[in-house]
Amino acid sequence: MENMTVEMQHAPLHDGVQTTMPAAVTAAERITIVGAGFSGTLTAIRLLQFAQSPLEICLMEREEGYRYGGLAFGQASTNWEHMLNIQAGRITLRRERPEDFLEWANEEADRSSWPLTWQYHTFGVACVVPRRIFRQYLAERLRGAVADARPDVSLRELSGETIDVRAEGERYVVKYADAGPQGAIHELPSDRVILATGHLAPVQAPFYHQVKDSDRFIADPYSPDAQERFGAVGPDETVLVTGSALSSFDTVVSLVHSGHTGQILICSRGGHMHDTYPTDHEHDIWQARRPPFLDTENLTPEAVVEGIKAEYAHLRAEHGPGGSGSAHDAVFAERVMKAWEPYVIELVSRMDGADVRMLLDRYKSLIVTNRTSTVREIGSVVRDRMRGFNGAPKTVSVVAAGIQDMRLVEDGTRIRVVFADRDDVIVDRVVNCLGNNTDYERTGHPLWSALVHGRKFAQPQSKTHRGIEVGQHGQLVTADGETARDLFCVGPMRQGDETTRRGRLGAFVFSIGTLRNQCFDTAMEVLRRVRSASDGEQMNIPEGIHHCLTRSSDWIVSDLRLRAKEADVERLRHRILSYARETAYPHTVDLLQAEDRSEREKHRGILGEDFAQFGSALAREFGLSAEQARRAVSLLATVVEKHAVHNLCDITKLAGWDAQYGDQVKHAPKKDA
Structure with a gap:
């Protein structure tokens, strides 16, 4: 790793955001984020919040009008009449703090450049929000994250277009053309790279x-x-x-x-x-029965289409609106499609990829317009x-x-x-307005062409051919089917994965909620890898076990390969699971929800001391060696953190409102299956 020494500077960058770079930062890892729109900016915020060791974050953007907002919220692509299609109470950058946007907008935001219509507006949970305000929220939260970061964690904001990423030894080299009139070519050695390039170019029919x-x-x-x-x-x-x-x-x-x-x-x-949401609209989450047509052994496209029609008719008769055109009618299809997400995962997994793509293409407009209203x-x-x-x-x-x-x-x-x-x-x-290209086989994008066809670091998403194939935390999957080392992505290039892994369709493959979850999860995974760069055991944790603490505990015990009586092994499983649920998980959630660095440091200290004591107790109670106890605690800390991040990103487990806005939140009753 190259040594870096950065002199202190407070350079005002882009709409007043200042990048503070500490003096004499030596041997800091460098994470380069390609793209400073919504996903890139939010990923940088999360890295700044949770980094625990020397780190330099380089945030690259090719189009300054998109910085901090990207295509949807950027200064260049919107005016003050463009609104977010989601209520103010649901657009926080941090799902663990649902009131964050409202507190910023009503108590912190600089309104001097806002039109009079908005300068004296008080935002509530159900308010509409101009996209330009959301861009400012992103920019100011980035500035706050820079100010609150550890002294040895810094942010550099660069202007230029990335045209290639190549491996060089154990690192990557990011090649980019700067934004100057000559477009000089530069190379930026990086330990890890996160691609947040946004949408591809619009479809050209x-x-x-x-x-x-x-x-x-x-x-x-x-x-x-x-x-x-x-x-x-x-x-x-x-x-x-x-x-x-x-x-x-x-x-x-x-x-x-x-x-x-x-x-x-x-x-x-x-x-x-x-359609248009009713005035008192709430984003309710329904449960629906497993559609009967899924019991068919051979899921042909014709059987799927007829099965979906029949099940939709059944649900409409059972739970639908009183009549066509009613307020409930405007959200019925959206709620059904949300409830069907687990079955979309099953459906896509069982069908041939060509059939999946044909159905998504043929019914694209119907899916998109019914998955969300305005x-x-x-x-x-x-x-x-x-x-x-x-x-x-x-x-x-x-x-x-x-x-x-x-x-x-x-x-x-x-x-x-x-x-x-x-x-x-x-x-x-x-x-x-036909939308953006989603085929990464033929992108016309120099960077993605290099990654897919030249470097073979990425491949188109296999089932849907929308976006690229990724691992569970956004790691690129290479042409030979392996996950690329320390090469990640967040954003619309993951839309096919969102469909196959989470059942999302329409605009929800790249909604604020979806991207917010990706940024949080990927940033935390990258930081875990920074912490355990020399600890190969962390890379051997099976995919997905962190969704369940019981499975996680069972796996940790089996990984220890103990030669003990079954009763003692079972007692160890129970001991680890109880500690995970009652102590490690609550403390980890406290850490992730902490307001600022000092509070995070406090909770991190409590958690570290607790884990150390638990490791000693395991060794004492079960006769484990010091290495076995250390390994068990190390793996447990990782899976518990993953579990906490997973739950905080789960829309069905939204954090409670405990701020001044809590009394504005209504919870619609759940519909029975």
Whole structure:
């Protein structure tokens, strides 16, 4: 490992965030995070919070307008009318502290740059939140994490595009072109690398071929210059939006914000649209029976489609809304799809990959639009303009049709859209809202092309072909099926894994909650590896056993390979399990929920002393050698920490509200299966 000496500096970086780098940091490990959007920033925050040894975190971003927010929340891709599609009480960066965002927004946030509409707004649990505020929340929480980190833990923020990552000995070298006018190439030796590159480029359908280079075509509604391009649209122009998912709603918001009053045509093959949440909406979690069609031995696509239709009809009859169009109707499909997540895991595991991909492609729009509705502040912008009011004309229409071709007409000032089964239309602009490419076999992205095809460090996700194959903590799976050493990822590239491992579909494969969990879990795994770099035993813990402390305790005892009576072995199992449940787990949760470093240090000291005493007790009570006791305690500490992180990330086990906002939280009754 190279030695590093960094002089003290307090350089203001990006919107006032300061990076404090301590003097004379020697032999610090370097973790490089590629991408400083939502996932990269939050992963850096978690590393800064929990690092226990000298560490330098390098946070690389190629597009400054996306820093701290990425595509969804970045300064370049949003305006003040773009809202989060989730209530303020559910967007904390730390699931273990659900009130964190509200406390920041109401008590800490600098509101000097906010519009008057928001400068005097008090946020409550059910409030809507502008995306730009969320970006500021991320940036300020990063600054706070830097200030609260250990003196030998530092953050460097770099600007540039990463184009390659190669192995060199026991480390990696990150190759990037800086953001200067010459784009000079640099190499950054790193002990571990976390890829947080966000979404790939938007899908480019074949029918865009003749218009893709025209200024009448907006290829990416979230590009750094998109808001400027929306502003160039004439107020009376007719705009065709291809795709009807959430990005189409964002596009309507952008057009309205820019003063557009003309006709907007939202076009998709099925014409499916997101519904709007009722005002008093709660994100209830249902339980549903295992769909009977899963008992079929051969799950053909036809059997799956018919089985899902039949089971959905059954659930609607048993638990559905009183009538079509009711408030409950707006969330029924979403709740059913959430309840079906365990069965999606089983379904995908039993089906052929080609069939899985075919179903996901064929029913993509139906899945996406039913998996989530929109908050009123988003949905009403579109829905109100779909019906019009007295004196206010209808300006938004939905076109359910397949597009065959597009071509420029009238000297390139307009676009003719050719449909398969309806008359052509001529529009002034076209906005591409078909979503982003998810095929990592053909990305057009220099870094991922190098990782997949050149270095063979990654491979496309096998079942869904959406994103890449990863291990349980986000480790890249190489072309030969092994997990890459110290090479991780967080973000949308894990969407196929979210479907196969957790049953998530639609926008929930990369929602705030999903990414927040990934960042926490991956950061903690990386730090475990930093702590146990010379301790190979930690790498031998089987995948997934930390989900259950009983299984964890059984495995630790079997790993010791004791030559003892079965009754003594059983007594040891019970002793380890009792200690894990009653002492180690509660203390570990206290550590993970601690407010600041001093409190974390206190809980870490308590936990370390407890583990040491427990190891001595094991040796004394069961005749273990000092090495056996040490090993048992070391493995137990790891699986208990993993178990605590897993539970804190479990949406069905949300942390309790014990702050001033607790009385605003309602808990809907659970529906019986």
